[in-house]
Amino acid sequence: MADRSTRPSKEDVIDSSSVIVCCGSGGVGKTTTAAVLGLEAARRGRRAVVVTIDPAKRLADALGLEGGLAAEPQRIDIGHSDVESDPEHAGELWAMMLDTAATFDGLVKRHAEDEEQIERILSNAFYRNIAGALSGTQEYMAAETLHQLHGDDRFDLVVVDTPPSRNALDFLEAPGVLARTGFRERADEVIALIRAPETSFVVVATPRHDTIDEAVWFAEQLVEQGVGVTGAVVNRAQPAFGKGSAESAASNAFEAGAREDVSLASLWTNVADLRTMREHELDVIAPLAEIAGEDRLSLVPLLDRDVHDLDGLWTIAGHLFEDGPPRISCSE
Amino acid sequence: MQSLVCAKVPPESEYQLQSLAAARVIVVAGKGGVGKTTVTAVIAHAASLAGQRVLVVELDGKPTLANLVPDLEVLAISAPDALDEYLREHGFARIAKRLTKTGVIDVVGTAAPGIDDIVVLGKIKQLERSGDYDLIVVDGPAAGHAITFLTAAAGLADAVRSGPVRAQADEVLELLHDAERCQVVLVALPETTPVNEVIETAFALEDDVGVQLGPVVVNIVDDGAPLPDDDAARAAVADLDDETAELLLDAAAFRRSRRTMESEELARLAAELPIPQVHLPARLVAGLTPADIEVLAGVISHG
Numbered sequence: 001m002a003d004r005s006t007r008p009s010k011e012d013v014i015d016s017s018s019v020i021v022c023c024g025s026g027g028v029g030k031t032t033t034a035a036v037l038g039l040e041a042a043r044r045g046r047r048a049v050v051v052t053i054d055p056a057k058r059l060a061d062a063l064g065l066e067g068g069l070a071a072e073p074q075r076i077d078i079g080h081s082d083v084e085s086d087p088e089h090a091g092e093l094w095a096m097m098l099d100t101a102a103t104f105d106g107l108v109k110r111h112a113e114d115e116e117q118i119e120r121i122l123s124n125a126f127y128r129n130i131a132g133a134l135s136g137t138q139e140y141m142a143a144e145t146l147h148q149l150h151g152d153d154r155f156d157l158v159v160v161d162t163p164p165s166r167n168a169l170d171f172l173e174a175p176g177v178l179a180r181t182g183f184r185e186r187a188d189e190v191i192a193l194i195r196a197p198e199t200s201f202v203v204v205a206t207p208r209h210d211t212i213d214e215a216v217w218f219a220e221q222l223v224e225q226g227v228g229v230t231g232a233v234v235n236r237a238q239p240a241f242g243k244g245s246a247e248s249a250a251s252n253a254f255e256a257g258a259r260e261d262v263s264l265a266s267l268w269t270n271v272a273d274l275r276t277m278r279e280h281e282l283d284v285i286a287p288l289a290e291i292a293g294e295d296r297l298s299l300v301p302l303l304d305r306d307v308h309d310l311d312g313l314w315t316i317a318g319h320l321f322e323d324g325p326p327r328i329s330c331s332e
Numbered sequence: 333m334q335s336l337v338c339a340k341v342p343p344e345s346e347y348q349l350q351s352l353a354a355a356r357v358i359v360v361a362g363k364g365g366v367g368k369t370t371v372t373a374v375i376a377h378a379a380s381l382a383g384q385r386v387l388v389v390e391l392d393g394k395p396t397l398a399n400l401v402p403d404l405e406v407l408a409i410s411a412p413d414a415l416d417e418y419l420r421e422h423g424f425a426r427i428a429k430r431l432t433k434t435g436v437i438d439v440v441g442t443a444a445p446g447i448d449d450i451v452v453l454g455k456i457k458q459l460e461r462s463g464d465y466d467l468i469v470v471d472g473p474a475a476g477h478a479i480t481f482l483t484a485a486a487g488l489a490d491a492v493r494s495g496p497v498r499a500q501a502d503e504v505l506e507l508l509h510d511a512e513r514c515q516v517v518l519v520a521l522p523e524t525t526p527v528n529e530v531i532e533t534a535f536a537l538e539d540d541v542g543v544q545l546g547p548v549v550v551n552i553v554d555d556g557a558p559l560p561d562d563d564a565a566r567a568a569v570a571d572l573d574d575e576t577a578e579l580l581l582d583a584a585a586f587r588r589s590r591r592t593m594e595s596e597e598l599a600r601l602a603a604e605l606p607i608p609q610v611h612l613p614a615r616l617v618a619g620l621t622p623a624d625i626e627v628l629a630g631v632i633s634h635g
Contacts, residue, residue, distance in 0.1 A: 027365020206365065209619025210396055239586065242579040263560040263568035267580040270559055270587050273616055280618035304589035306524035306597075 010321060013230055014041045017200040019150060020159045024204035025214040029235035032307055033204045034161040040317045041157050042078055042091035048157040049073050049094040049149055072096060098145055143190045150193055200230035205288060207237050207281035212288050219291045232292035234285055238278040239301040246275035349378045349632050351547050351608060353467050355515040357460050361472040362519030363529045367551035370620055371519045372471040373400040378629035380404055384466040389456060397471055400625050414451040449484035453504045482508060482541040511544035519549045522594035527601045534605055547608040554591050555613040559584050
């Protein structure tokens with residue numbers, strides 16, 4: 001079992017992991033987080049490949065790629081001066097989208113005994129049915145692709161964005177399904193890879209009850225399985241405006257209103273609204289901070305625009321790494 | 333079947349429960365995180381207040397919905413259970429028992445989306461046919477999955493020529509294609525990516541499924557009181573210390589730019605998707621309670 005008692009910094013995780021798995025419920029920004037981790041890793045000189053399983057092609061959106069990503073890894077021009085100006089330390093960012101049917105065919109081709117058997121299996125209607133059916137859950141394919149990319153010399157870091165799932169642990173359980181299909185040896189390898197100390201798990205959430213509950217539940221499962229949570233990212237958190245409370249802003253608004261200073265009253269009311277949201281959010285986030293450790297939890301502030309291009313990803317990377325994101329403090 | 337492209341409905345906001353609950357089965361669909369469950373609860377609560385017999389259906393096995401609408405009947409349908417029930421009702425009780433015992437039913441349920449979805453839709457169709465409810469609101473699957481969920485019937489009808497599965501698929505298709513019996517309500521947020529996804533999903537659903545689309549519900553729209561513009565704000569903070577002045581101006585600038593983005597995205601949605609929009613205002617909380625659902629239900633009932 002990996003010793004996870006030491007506390008690597010976020011930069012250490014980026015520098016030393018060979019696999020990073022981002023998990024969390026749908027719509028919390030897992031794909032964006034995975035892309036940002038890959039981007040930062042590339043900036044720091046690694047050759048990272050980001051794999052998205054999300055059928056909504058959000059990584060393609062986030063990376064500004066027209067027409068979606070191919071099933072083969074594609075090199076992304078990450079457009080950061082640090083990378084371009086220093087070719088010695090230049091890293092690379094690659095991205096791909098899971099093509100489940102193709103992955104499954106590849107699996108058959110590698111494990112079948114001869115051409116004839118390959119042909120027989122691939123043209124078998126029942127196989128086609130099962131391959132198509134399994135592609136519906138995709139966790140299985142994720143595990144298979146993860147294993148493949150991990151062994152690919154072009155990459156030294158694989159960042160995986162697990163699919164939104166009714167059972168978020170399907171990804172971990174997928175090798176069990178693999179075993180049932182007979183590819184026992186491969187299943188053992190995938191299990192070993194998922195449990196290896198170089199594999200990191202980052203739990204992603206938004207500051208809402210439901211996604212935090214799911215993230216906490218997932219973190220608990222990881223701890224129970226002896227894998228542990230490497231980090232937690234809460235996207236779209238209300239930024240802090242000043243140190244005071246919502247209540248003090250509301251009372252300032254009230255006083256300004258009493259003086260008939262309408263503009264100032266509405267400015268303070270606005271601050272009160274934003275602080276009210278932030279205070280609610282910090283309460284909601286507290287259980288995740290507890291299980292992940294406050295020093296491993298990062299808040300990414302809600303931006304004044306949607307993140308769907310490289311600039312947006314760099315902005316988030318700045319919040320997560322360079323400037324140091326705001327530390328969570330529930331007493332604030 | 334009205335085509336999206338030719339639809340003549342003005343895309344203005346239309347806070348009307350009638351347009352949201354215009355069929356007996358409403359499937360609420362949208363990308364994860366946009367608030368499908370909230371919208372499901374709001375429509376169901378509003379319809380119940382209007383005197384309808386409402387059933388809420390949830391498919392993900394989480395207690396969220398039941399907590400939001402404590403006074404309504406909530407039915408959780410899971411694919412393995414629905415398949416088990418289907419087999420029993422069709423005289424395959426012994427097979428069902430064996431499949432359940434060996435765990436095969438779980439494998440089929442999670443691994444074969446076509447069968448999984450058709451059985452769930454079949455169960456919904458059965459509830460609709462029972463006549464026990466005026467309105468069944470389904471907290472549907474995520475946008476990407478919504479299309480496979482709803483195309484499952486057509487896929488199976490193509491693949492299977494006869495027998496009970498074919499009959500089931502045909503009946504589900506009939507339900508999906510009848511605008512009086514079933515309509516899909518898509519949910520979006522007023523942001524770029526969710527708007528793109530809802531537009532794509534809307535056209536895909538119309539092309540691939542031929543199902544009637546209800547209004548698009550845009551969730552978490554900032555409808556707070558207007559803020560003074562930058563000049564007025566600067567004048568208002570002129571007498572304050574620098575730190576306080578900056579805090580007030582920063583907060584106002586942040587809120588204004590979020591609002592600008594929201595109104596641009598709402599306008600783009602209206603331009604690209606000619607169906608009515610219903611807006612649900614943002615609540616200043618990090619998790620909704622039944623009280624919030626009541627407020628929002630009031631918005632779509634009277635607004």
